[in-house]
Amino acid sequence: MADPVTAPAEPLLRVEGVTKTFRVPGRSRRGGLRALDGVDLTLGRGETLGLVGESGCGKSTLARVLMLLERPDGGTVRTAGVDPFALRGKELLAWRRRIQMVFQDPYASLNPRLTAAQLIGEPWLTHRDIVPPERRAARVRELLELVGLRASDADRYPQEFSGGQRQRIGIARALALGPDVLICDEPVSALDLSVQAQVLNLLADLQAELGVSYLFISHDLSVVRHVAERVAVMYLGRVVESGPVDEVFAAPAHPYTAALLSAAPSLDAVREGSRERIVLKGEVPSPLDPPSGCRFRTRCWQAEPRCADVVPPFEPAPGGPGHRVACHLPLSDRAQATEHALQ
């Protein structure tokens, strides 16, 4: 899909300073829920970017903004240099084909009253020219087989499938328009372990085969570590750390990333014996009333007065290139993190 408008340097997807505030009944607009607060991201062609964070950090809102399901209050979204929010009519439809989404919940995102074939073919009812009507049945069968289902499954209803199979239908539906980018919002978190592995393999195969880029949203660090090349960590509507997966996981620069990594249970407990872990105190503050300065400071063990006053800039981290962090006191290595936390 060569696009003459796209400058070669322009990444496939660029998000800059995106903010999104939801109105809350009984509060002023300014006092609304800050779901996104200046998010920056880029996603290159054929790349997989992992986006991790806990519930309420804004990662799903970001996905919805990217899918134009929500309109941001500020900041820019560019896909191949185009602002999708400025598009209308045919152009918008054309843009829609390039970016598609796989939802977290394969139960809720598939209408239970439609068959697999109807579900997969649903986008074509809007994008009528993409597959001629007489070809559609065949194309559905191809897609089913592409995602590892049988062509004979076409007439079954979602509830007749297992969770993993449903997620495959969801993926097939997203692929029906031949997108360049797939936003995968927790695509495997509702799935069983053995099935999760199958779906992750499928996503990897599809990327190899079709060259799609993934924005892979997940709260499961081990999954992100497995699929993504780069990772961004979100906390309370902001990206607090981003960088190559191996580096971020091996040497988290932000205390939150460190805590997250430490909290995740691991089979290593069995393999290596029990370990000490950082257990964060308290709760994630309400996005209705976020802390000033660094959002994490209320739970951070190394917070200083300036953390409350100054929003830490998103800057290159002490580690390698491409590793950025928004912290006044970035950690230098993982050992240090653990050490501090346990004091």
Place this chain on the structure above:
Amino acid sequence: MLTFLRRRIISSALPLLVVILGVFFLARLTGDPANLYLPLSATPEMRAEFAARNGFDQPVLVQFGDYLAQLVHLDFGESLRTAQPAAEAVLRAFPATLQLAGVTMLLAVVGAAVVGSLAAYRPNSAADRGASFLSATAASIPDFWFAIMGVLLFSVTLGWLPTSGTVGAAAWVLPVATLLIRPFGVLVQVVRGAMVSALSAPYVKVARSKGAGEARVVFGHALRNAGAPALTVAGDLAVGMLNGAVVVETIFGWPGIGKLMIDSILQRDFAVLQAAVLITALTIFALNILIDICYALLDARVRQGVMA
């Protein structure tokens, strides 16, 4: 909560105006009442006199303006039929309907809560299917048929109850029963449906896991959650009852607003009709707000604006 109520009150006031407006103009589309109130042999002079006396000789818009001006002073005009202030007739009739409807709704809600819950307790058991069938039947029995048959059986044949009237507790039985059947039938079905899903909710299992008895589980935990849909339907039924107790009121000589309203439509007694519609609309308006408050009492999420 207060914001929520304030907004609700403001947004409901406009419909109230539309109702007032609509009734005024629609009523005047139903023809000149002079024929009804004057002797058949009335002379044209008498007709002119009648029209002048009642303001019907003015253009309708002028009449409406006068009416609004009167309304501001809480003057609802005078009945053509009885020459009494319309407000008086309406305020006399209204409590009777309110009491009748109130008692009926209370019994319907309580009865449906019990029967609907028991039916939902064992879905598709014989008791459940029986309850569903009977409630569907009850919801479709013609009320006047039920009323007259009730009078024939209980008053004339058995002599247990008075045929009609409003004096004494026994006089309430047949009117309330007649008014009750349809709401009861409808509500049983609603409660049953809501209870089936409430009873399968996890918190019911939690309650049982705490050692709660079945009565506590069904009526303490599940029923309150099933309240919202039942409340909505009960509200609609109550509204219907205010507008539609005509049959019962006519048959049993219950001096209520439903009969007053129908009589004033048929008698083209505009002032009374307008006053009656206004007060029922106000009541419905109040009822809707009451239901909203009930929602809020039932469920803190509504109260706190989490769900609207």
Place this chain on the structure above:
Amino acid sequence: MFPLRQATPSRVPRAAVLLATGAVALTGACSVGGGSASDAGDTVRIVLPEEPPTLEPCDASLTATGRVTRSNITEPLTEREPATGEVQPKLATEWKQTSPTSWTFTLRDGVKFHDGSAFTAEDAAFSIDRTVSSDIGCNVDGYVFGDSELTTKVVDDTTLEVTSAEPDPILPLRLSFVEIVPAETDAEGKVREPVGTGPYRIEQWNQGVSLTLARYDGYWGTAPAYASARYVWRGEGSIRAAMVNSGEADIAVGLAPADGAGDAAVEYPNNETSYLRIDATKAPLDDIRVRRAINYALDKEGLVASVFAGLGEPAGQVVPDGVTGHNPDIEPWPYDMAKAKSLIKEAKADGVPVDRPITIIGRNGIYPKAAEAMEVAQNSLLEAGLRVEIKMLDVNAWLEYLLRPFPADIGPTLLQAQHGNQAGDAAFTMGQIYGSEGAQSSYGTPELDTLIEQAEQASGPERQEKFARALAHQNDEVVRDAVLAHMTGIIALSPNVEYEPNSATNDEMRLAEMRPVN
């Protein structure tokens, strides 16, 4: 097991009481009406179809009002005897015509109003003026006097002179509709609870629920048997009948045969005559053959036997026996379908558009089974070869068709109507119904107009004869309606009460004529 059919609370089964009292307790005090549940035997309990809108005497020509007010609460100067049609003394003891336009009345002495004041000619003059000449819109004025004006002159306390603008041979009869109220009564507006001279005074009117009259101890005449009378009202005929059968009421009025009064039912001729008004101005009804055919085609005997359940009597004229002007020679039109068919065929052959749809304008509830009666009529007319549709209306909509000016753009119609001559003189019938300009008349002829006019001026036997002639002319040469039947009313009467309804019962139900059995 159920010893008594009395619904006193103590005898109601416990469950029912519990249910109901529980219900009452839950909403707080709920007693809607007053009054005790059991009335002593000296109260007569009457159940009416509707509450009197008012008891204003000058509106007493309204059935619902007059039924309670007339001759019970208030009394007129003269009174028409329903059985004979004679005008009898009431508050006037005698009267005589002193000139073609004026009459002198001698009033009864020693009569007291309910407020204790004495009845004088002043009061009588005031009442007549208030009813006939005021601006308060009295129904009696329009019903009885039309646009005629009266002047009164008080000669002395017991003598009153009444003068009419035109000669009026039946003035005393007309005055039987003017109920006498004290001169203190509001002359500018109507009163709902009048003071009168009648045997009963208003004790308590619990609006919407009941009305109680109590015997007036200062009544000038014979004291009535019942110490009080209590009226209640129920819209449903079968309930009214059931109330008598269950002992909750002594008399139920306005019943239909199907209401199930059973043994308690008492039938009486109610002075009403049902007919179909033929709109003779529009084709095909403008052809007299068609109008005659309609009369032949209607099976009046069958109608009375089936729809009216045998109550009533096939009729040939709207003026029944006992009303001045009744023509005993006019027979009901015979049922002759063959003749009807041939008349229609004949008319059709002459180019009369008998295929044009004719609409029967009916009125629901005008008499019991009104719609069914029209279906029977429709059935017969269809058979005779006409095209007929039915349109049943509510009262006000129907009145638009009954009264001038008639709605525009309607085709030929047959109007379901009923005429009751309460006053007992054809003058109250003929001009209105048959005159070219009559309020209820859609068609008339100059000849008929002349005949009616002459009759109205006449008095005595001549009056009777002239009206009868006019009726015969209508029936033979004009054929402007198809008279169906003289109707019969039903009341339910408890065995405890002795009362004989008569043709006036509908409009004037005299409590004084009721007495307990032994």
Place this chain on the structure above:
Amino acid sequence: MTVAMEVERLSVDVRTPAGRVRAVRDVSFTVHSGQAMALLGESGCGKSMTAQAIAGLLGPVAEVAGGAVRLDGVDVLGLDPASRRKLAGPGLAIVFQDALTALNPVYPVGTQLAEPFRIHEKLSRRAAREKAVELMDRVGIPEPRSRLNAYPHQFSGGMRQRLLIAMAVALRPAVLLADEPTTALDVTVQAQIMELLAELRTEQRMALVLITHDLAVAAEQADHVAVMYAGAVVETGPVAEVFRAPRHPYTRGLLDSVPAAGDRGTRLRSIDGAPPELADLPSGCAFRARCPLATERCATERPPLAETGPGRASACHYWKELADG
């Protein structure tokens, strides 16, 4: 070590379109006071059904088809409903997965927390509420007294789960069944909850049955593990041993499916296919269709759960080959 609860050959049948289906088949395990037992398996394997059968909370379509659940030597399955209710709370308590739906949305949490005391100890409203405050404090809810009248939706997911746990441990049960207690929670919160459960366990000498699909959670929290597949237990043993050297190919497959550090970009080893329909179990071993070791014998002979070592058992004909290979 005292045996807190003994489950013996517990079977549960479910009514389905195809007739009665055995959803749980001869499940046996034992938990000791103060210890944690993980019931591990994927969705639909019958682990939740087992827990509900033990707690007596099976829905209208399911019923216990056989077996015994002994609590303090008494078979609770044989008790009449009233005696059983007496045990619910003080003897056996259960924590559900979804704390939002497991708390009644229309009552303040204080009322719900007080309920066990009201039911079992017949405490007055006031006294029960005092106890509720203590409980909230115990499970780490800040400012418990002021939050007594708050409603479930006003709490975060983690706090809700704490409330649910508080309710379950209110009467100091001998055995606590925790059905996926942290699945809906974030990892940082999950760590907090797991810590709380561990504390309660040691403090109250409570036996914990931890129902989970998460191998890592089981590995970190449990002493013993029972792996379930298609309604039956396929392997049991001390968790460290089982995870280090699984003796059932299914356990092995699960362990292999976990993405591990350093394998990015490589294909994960997954278990092929999907679990069988319970209504349509294959003959012999239920796992054989997905098993790399399956032979003809597996199709004809259902492998029993047989002891493979001290405290360990496996339901595989070829556990030795697996251990060696």
Place this chain on the structure above:
Amino acid sequence: MTGKASMLSLLAKDRFASAAVVVLGFIALCAAVGPVLLGDLAVEQNLRAVNLPPFSIGHGWEFVLGSDSLGRSVAARLVVAAGTTMSVAVPAVLLSLTVGSAWGMWAGFSGGWRENVSMRVGDVILSFPSLLLAVVVLYVFTPSVANLIAVLAVARIPVYLRTARAEAAELRSRLFVDAARTFGTGSGAIIRRHIAPSVLPTLLTVAAVDFCFVMLTESSLSFLGIGIQPPDVSWGLMVAQGRQELQTAWWIAVFPGLAIVFTTVSAAMLAAWARVAGDPGQRWRLTLPRKERISA
């Protein structure tokens, strides 16, 4: 499983639903061919055989359900009335269902002021005495079948409007709706494809019960003379005319009353069944033997 065949076999497994289909089928048959076969019999008066009691064939089979006060066969009138009744009730219910649900779905899906205004319009209609509306319309215009349908439909629109709005507002935030949006599907298409199929089963259940309401309202309008005009006959008219004779000839009002009850109950039963059968996620329940079925 092919669609139609499987539906039929599902239906056959449910005794109540099958009975309902038989009843409704019979009524439809009466409505379709009754007037042709029995039209004359239904209006043929016999003033010498009025109010014959039912369950006797002494006067001929046509009087098996008795005769009315004009000596017409109640049985024949019932059959012919089925046609008239259905020709009023079915379009009235369908019209209010269509308008109310489309409007409600649109309002619920759009949210905001559209939703608010729609709800208020519903409030207005509901707090209006519908009989006044009926009297006005049928007074100003004529009491024709079309006007009758229009009046009945308008009065019932809010019922569907409210239900549809509530459900659509809930569905609006469903994930599969979001999914459709991500394809660029327009609102209309989303309502058509996703909202309507989920909302309609509930609305159909409401409509089934509403049948009764419409038929009984038609009866009260007939009683006022602004309903069906004789010699046409509907169940409502029969009930209204027979009401006067409940004491003496109960069968005249009771049989059409029963017909209304039977129709409504059957429609309700069938709607309840269709609600389950039409939902692929629930359909399996119907394949269970009765005793073992658990409810939706």
